[in-house]
Amino acid sequence: MLDDHKRLARAVHQPALVRLHRALSRLPSVLTVMNTGAHPDDEENEMLAALRFAFGMRIVVACSTRGEGGQNALGPERGAALGALRTAEMEEAARRIDADVAWLGHGPDDPVHDFGFSKNGDETLRRWGEQRIVERLVRAYRQYRPDVVIPTFLDVPGQHGHHRAMTRAAETALDLAADLSAFPEHASLGLRPWQVSKFYLPAWSGAGYAYDDEAPPPPATVSVQVAHRDEVTGLAYQQLGEWSRAAHASQGMGVWRDKPVDHWSLHLKRWADGSPTNESDIRDHLPATLADLAATAGLTDAPAAALREAQERIDDALAAFPDRQRIGVSLSRAAHLIESSLKELDRHAIDLIGHRLERKVRNSTQRSSRRPPTQPEQPSKAHATPEPA
Numbered sequence: 001m002l003d004d005h006k007r008l009a010r011a012v013h014q015p016a017l018v019r020l021h022r023a024l025s026r027l028p029s030v031l032t033v034m035n036t037g038a039h040p041d042d043e044e045n046e047m048l049a050a051l052r053f054a055f056g057m058r059i060v061v062a063c064s065t066r067g068e069g070g071q072n073a074l075g076p077e078r079g080a081a082l083g084a085l086r087t088a089e090m091e092e093a094a095r096r097i098d099a100d101v102a103w104l105g106h107g108p109d110d111p112v113h114d115f116g117f118s119k120n121g122d123e124t125l126r127r128w129g130e131q132r133i134v135e136r137l138v139r140a141y142r143q144y145r146p147d148v149v150i151p152t153f154l155d156v157p158g159q160h161g162h163h164r165a166m167t168r169a170a171e172t173a174l175d176l177a178a179d180l181s182a183f184p185e186h187a188s189l190g191l192r193p194w195q196v197s198k199f200y201l202p203a204w205s206g207a208g209y210a211y212d213d214e215a216p217p218p219p220a221t222v223s224v225q226v227a228h229r230d231e232v233t234g235l236a237y238q239q240l241g242e243w244s245r246a247a248h249a250s251q252g253m254g255v256w257r258d259k260p261v262d263h264w265s266l267h268l269k270r271w272a273d274g275s276p277t278n279e280s281d282i283r284d285h286l287p288a289t290l291a292d293l294a295a296t297a298g299l300t301d302a303p304a305a306a307l308r309e310a311q312e313r314i315d316d317a318l319a320a321f322p323d324r325q326r327i328g329v330s331l332s333r334a335a336h337l338i339e340s341s342l343k344e345l346d347r348h349a350i351d352l353i354g355h356r357l358e359r360k361v362r363n364s365t366q367r368s369s370r371r372p373p374t375q376p377e378q379p380s381k382a383h384a385t386p387e388p389a
Contacts, residue, residue, distance in 0.1 A: 017322050021232050022098065024321060026363045027314045027331075028056035030356040031288055034102070034146035035059065036137075036170045037153070038162035039114060040067045040090035041248040044152050044202075046241030047224055047264040049097045054226045054237060054262075055283070058359070060144045061094055062102040064133060064166050069114030073252040080108050085250055093247035097240065102140040104133065112136070114162065121155060121164030128165065135183055137173035142191040145355055147286055149174070150200045150266065158214035159206055167201075174199055174270065192351060197272045197286055203265035220265035222279050227262075236260045290314065290338070290360060293353050303341035303349075307357075310337040314364070335364040 002010065033051050035043050043061045051057045067090075068083030077085055087103075094101045105112035112128045125133070141149075151170050153163035176182040178195040203220035205213045229236055235243075238260035246254025271277060271285070279285065287293050294307040313334035320326035338361050345354060 018232050020324065020327070021321060022053075023363070023366055024318055024327070025053055025056055026058070026098075027318065027360070029058075029283075029288055030290060030293060030353075030360060031055075031148070031283065031286060032058040032060060032144060032146045033148045033150065033282075034062055034140070034144060036062045036064075036149065036151045036166050038064045038160070038166045039070060040086040040093070041245065041251045041253055042152050042163065043090075043093070043099075044150070044241075044264070045093065045097060045244040046238040046260075046262075047150075048099060049240040049244060050224060050226050050237035050262055050264075052098050053230055053232075053240065054228070059097065059099045060102055060140075060146060061090075061099050062104060062137065062140050062170075063090060064112055064128070064136075065105040065114040065162065066103070066107055067114050067251075068108045069116040070251065072250045074250045077250075082250070083107055083114070086248070089248045089250060093244045096244040096247060100144065102144060104136040104140065118161030119158065120161045121168055122161075124161040124165035125169070130169070133165065133169045134173050134176065137169055138177045138183055139186060139189075139191065141173060141177035141196055142186055142194045143189075145194050146196055148198045148200065148282060149196050150202070152202065153206055153211075154201060154213060154215070154217060156213050156215040158212040160211055163206075163211075171199060171270070178272075195272050198268060198282065199270040200266040200282070201269050203267045218267035218269070221268045222282055222284075223263055223265050224282060225263040237262045287353070287356075290357075293356060296349060296353055298346065298349055300344060303344040306337040306341040306344075310334045310341070310360075313337065331364040335361050338364070 033048075035048055037043055040063060042063065048059045048061070052059045066083035067086035068079055070082065070086070072078065072082050072085075074085075090101060105114075107113065112133055115127060118124055149170055151163075151167040153159055153167055155164040155167040174196050178193050180193050182193075200222075201218055203217050205217045226237055230240055233240065236257070238257050242254050242257060248254070266282065268277075268279065273285065277285070287296070289311055290307045291311040294304040294311075296304075299307075310333075313330045317327045317330035317334070320330060338357050342350075342354065342357050342361075
C-alpha cells in the first residue's frame with residue numbers, strides 16, 4: 001500500500017487529465033498485438049508505444065526467460081536474484097507503455113531459463129524443450145488472443161540463440177494455437193483455440209548493435225509510422241519507448257533521442273487468410289474498430305446496429321476531451337450498447353468477437369481516476385501464463 005508521500009507523488013506525476021486521456025486512448029482499437037522476445041529488455045518498446053498510444057491497440061509482451069543469465073550494471077546480483085530484479089524491471093517497463101506481460105519461463109529452476117549467451121537456436125530449444133516452449137506460446141496465444149504477432153529478432157546465424165529459438169517457436173505455435181486437437185488440456189483453463197491473423201518479422205537487422213546477424217533482413221512489406229507526437233507529453237513515440245526501456249536499469253537501457261522519426265519497417269510473413277498481400281497499414285484486413293466488428297459474419301441487425309452506434313458514442317467521447325461530463329455520458333451509452341449487443345450474439349460470434357467487446361466494456365467504464373492509465377488493462381489474473389492442471 002502506498003504511503004502518503006508516494007500517493008502525493010503519484011497524484012502530481014499522473015494528474016487527472018493525463019489519466020483520463022490515457023484511458024480514452026484505449027478505446028479506438030479492438031486489436032491486440034503481441035511482441036515476442038527471450039529476455040526482459042528484448043521488447044520493441046518504441047514501436048509498442050506507438051501502437052498503444054497512437055493507434056489505441058492493446059499490447060502484450062511475451063517473454064520466455066527472467067533474464068537470470070544476463071549481466072548486471074547495478075550490482076552483484078546474479079542468477080535467481082538477478083532474475084527477480086529483471087522481472088520487476090520488465091513489469092515496470094510494461095507499465096510505462098500500458099502493456100501486459102506473458103511470462104513463459106518461471107526462473108532458474110524452470111527448464112525455460114536464461115542460461116547465458118548462445119548463438120545456436122537448436123541448442124536453446126533442446127535445453128528449454130521445444131515442445132515445452134511451443135506449448136507455453138500456444139497457451140499465451142489462446143489466453144491473450146493477439147491479432148498480430150511480431151518477434152523482435154530474426155532467426156538467422158549470428159543472432160543470440162535464445163532470440164532465434166523464440167522467433168522459431170512463435171511461428172510454430174501459430175497453427176497449433178488454432179488447432180482444437182493441439183494441447184486439449186488447455187480447455188481445463190478456460191482457453192479455446194485462437195487463430196493469429198498476421199505474423200510479421202522485423203525488416204531490420206540486429207547487426208551493429210549487440211549481435212552479428214549474418215543474413216540480411218527480409219524486405220519491408222509495410223511500415224508502422226506516425227507523423228504526429230504524443231498528445232499528452234509532446235514526445236515522439238521513440239522517446240516514450242526509451243522511457244519504458246529506462247526501466248531496465250540493470251541493463252543500462254534508456255537514452256534520449258534527438259529528433260527521432262517514428263517509423264518501423266515490418267515483413268508480413270504469414271497471413272491466416274491466405275498468402276501475404278499488399279497492405280499500407282498493419283491494421284489492413286483486420287477488424288480494427290467496433291464499427292468493423294458490426295460487419296462480422298452472422299451478426300443480426302440489432303447487435304450490428306448497436307455496435308455502430310457504440311462506435312459513434314466512443315468517437316463523441318474522444319472529441320469531448322477534456323469535458324468529463326460529456327465523456328461520461330457518451331461512454332456510459334457506449335458500454336450499454338456493447339453489453340446489449342453481447343447478449344444477442346450466438347456461440348460462434350462470441351468465440352470470434354466476444355473478448356473484444358468485453359474488453360471495450362471494461363475500457364469504457366475505466367475512464368475515471370480510479371486506476372493509473374499505465375496499469376495493464378488485462379488480464380486481471382496473474383501475468384504469468386498458467387500451467388495446465
